[in-house]
Amino acid sequence: MTTTRRRWFDTVIGLVLTGIMLFPIYWMINVSLTKSGAMRQDPPSLFPFDPTFEGYEAVLSQQLPFLGTSFVIGIGTVVLTVVLSAPAAYALAKLRMPGGGALSFVLLVAQMIPGIIMAMGFYAIYLNLGILNSIPGLILADSTLAVPFGVLIFTAFMSGIPNELLNAAKIDGAGNWRTFRSIVLPVSRNSIVTVSLFAFLWSWSDFLFASTLDGGGSLQPITMGIYRYIGNNNQEWNAIMATAVVASIPAAVLLVVAQRYVAAGVTAGAVKD
Structure with missing residues (x-):
């Protein structure tokens, strides 16, 4: 041929x-x-x-509160994930903290824990803390999936940042925190976009934590909205499918817009000079 x-x-x-x-x-x-x-x-x-378009009219009149809640949860998950995982990755990649290898192994193990086990553990903790059926509770739960992934992606990227660049900042009098804010974060744009995108998509599509930790709340994400909508309108398939289409649009738009950054962020650190 x-x-x-x-x-x-x-x-x-x-x-x-x-x-x-x-x-x-x-x-x-x-x-x-x-x-x-x-x-x-x-x-x-x-x-x-x-x-x-009667299905879309029904969706927009009934599902907008669920969409708004999902946006709040998604943005909150992104912020919490980046705030926690970026400094942790910087410490693992450049500060060479004692026990860094063990911590990286723990993060890998954490990603292998079944979600249902984590959900039941969160339920018992949230019940004692009084944060069941709340948006902050879902943000915290969803972040537990995204933070280990974020630390691994950030660590791979930050390991490739030349030490000479960081040493130059230290010679100019910058401490670790100032170096992280002024040097490391600006050059980590691709990895920040990658981690933010995956964190948002995980929280946007989450059903397990939502049904376990916010099954009876007044503010529920779109996954619970779709679940209840299907149960109440099992013969209105055009409205059910319209709900799925509307819920898919934000994820599709984000993937299209950020695909260039995601490709660069995921492959960061794969090749060493």
Whole structure:
């Protein structure tokens, strides 16, 4: 097989596989635009020739509070994750703290703990602290997933920062904290975007912590909104799919906007000079 034919073959295979993976998303959008009557009588067609936006109207009138709560939780998780993981990674990568290797191992182990075990532990603690069914409680719980990942990503990136750059700052009289704020953080933009994106997506898509720690709260995230909406409207498939589409838009937009930074941040530290 010649090189040109091989490229065409690889391209076709790639397009076919991409189409297969994206078809559920297309079908979700298609069903969200299909009238309820058409759904009950016949399977929806492959293309919504007579689209309706009644499902989206229902979603926007009923799901906006859940979306707002998820945004607050997501932003809070991002802030807490970056505030905790960036300084910790700087200490592991550049300050060479005693026990740093053991701490890195503990962070890896922490990511292997099943979420349901963590949720039950959080439930007992939150019950005693009185922070069940609260936004701060969910922010703290979601951050436990993102912080270990953030420390690992930041450590890999900061390990590649030349020591000469940090030494120059120290010669000018900057301490560790000033060096971290003025030198390390500005050059860590890619890793900050990467960690922030994953932290937001994890909190945005979280259902386990939300159902365990905020199942009865007045302010619930969109995952709980979708869960309750499906239970209350199990015949209104256009509204259910419209809810899924609306909930997917923020994640999709963030991935498209930040993909360049994410690629650079995830591969940081992979190659050493």
